[in-house]
Amino acid sequence: MNCPNCQIVILPTDRFCEECGTSLAEESLPPQTQGCSKCGSSPVDIDAEGYCSNCGFRNHSSNSDRFEVLISNQLAGVCDRGLKHRQNEDFLALQTIENPHTHLMIVCDGVSSSQTPELASQTAAKTSCEVLRENLSQGSEDAIRVAITSSLKTVSAIPYKPNINADPPSTTIVMAVVKEKVATIGWLGDSRAYWIAPSSQNSQQLTVDDSWLTDMVKSGKMSEAEAMRSPNAHAITNWLGADVKDSAEPSIINFSIPAEVGYLLLCTDGLWNYVPDASQILALVQQAPIFNAEVISRHLVDFARSRGGHDNITVAVLCFP
Incomplete structure (x- = not known):
């Protein structure tokens, strides 16, 4: 049995969900007819797209809980809500x-502490994909x-809403x-890129x-430990958002793809919190039943x-050769 709001496992005798606080005394209504699950505003404050007019939170829509992007056997990705969060705030875009x-x-x-983070991630991914495609002639x-x-x-x-307690x-x-055979990688924040090679010695973040x-x-x-x-361990120092204005300068590197079988992997912390080292990811890749993206x-x-799926989880893989 699962909570109708956040989907974590509950007991038949539970009266409230311990994760999100949803009442389990009666069947929950769909999000568009519920109040805001973040600030508690009434259903009349929720617009047709799920946005709360008081706090700006977009209430959960199951359509984005998990989606997969399959470009080819070489390039694919999965974006998943996980098991603990009320909604999927990750997003993924791929193109060949x-x-x-x-x-x-x-x-x-x-960023979960911000307003409508799921819209921010989707907007950034879609905009970046389109702009990259249009500007490739300038160089990567x-x-x-x-x-x-x-x-x-x-x-x-x-x-x-600038006057509420959220970024x-x-x-x-x-x-x-x-x-x-060159991967040019740019980033802001703590979503990561890895090269996963056949050996742990050659795999790297x-x-x-x-x-x-x-x-x-x-x-x-401080030491890492x-x-x-x-x-503050997971606090990020750079991101995309109105509060960073023009200071969002990306880090950019060029990585030459080795002449061996390997995988370029991009992911959110929903994966790397469990397996932060490239060697750990390699061990998981080697357990996959088929070696395609x-x-x-x-x-x-x-x-x-x-x-445990404590966060949203997104993984994109490009296989070589």
Whole structure:
């Protein structure tokens, strides 16, 4: 038996969901006829798209709980709500372009403390994919910078209420433009890119988190173990949102794809919180029943769910050769 609001497992004798507080005394109404699940406003304050006119929260829609993007056996991804969150605030966009042959990968994780994070992540991913495609002739690095600038504008334009106790719509982003055996990767926040090779020695995390933890360790003020014990351990220091204005400058790297079988993997912290090291992800990839992008993406997402699914989970995989 599952809670009708957040879907975690409940007992038949439970009167309230311990996770989200939903009353279980009677069958819950669908979200559009319920009050706001975040601030408690009445159903009359919820518009046709699920937005609360008082706090700006978009109430849960099951259509986005899990979706898969299958471009080919080489490129695919899965975006899943997980088991604990009320809604899926991650988003994923993938595309393969010919002439020149180029793969685009974008993964976003809406910031839960912000208003309408699910709209922020979706807007950023869709905008970035379109802008990357239109600007590839400028070169991969410049295309990423233009995509970040455009995404910042579109995310910042999402309506929000400035006078409530929540940040403007915000999201992390990691993207890759893969062309001629070079992956150009740009990011803001703590969504990650990994190279997963046949051996743990050659597998590696490619991105460096924009996070409080990273800053503390890099400055020498704390060890990683000390920083991990802090309540600020998962606080990000860069993102897309109206409150960062023009300071959203992405980190960008170029990674030469080795001449071996391997996988470029982009993911949100819903996966890497369980398996932060590239060697751990490699071990999971090696357990996949079939070595193509679709199966590997599903396998990794389902692993995170099996470990508790405490966050939304998104994985995108590009296979080589």
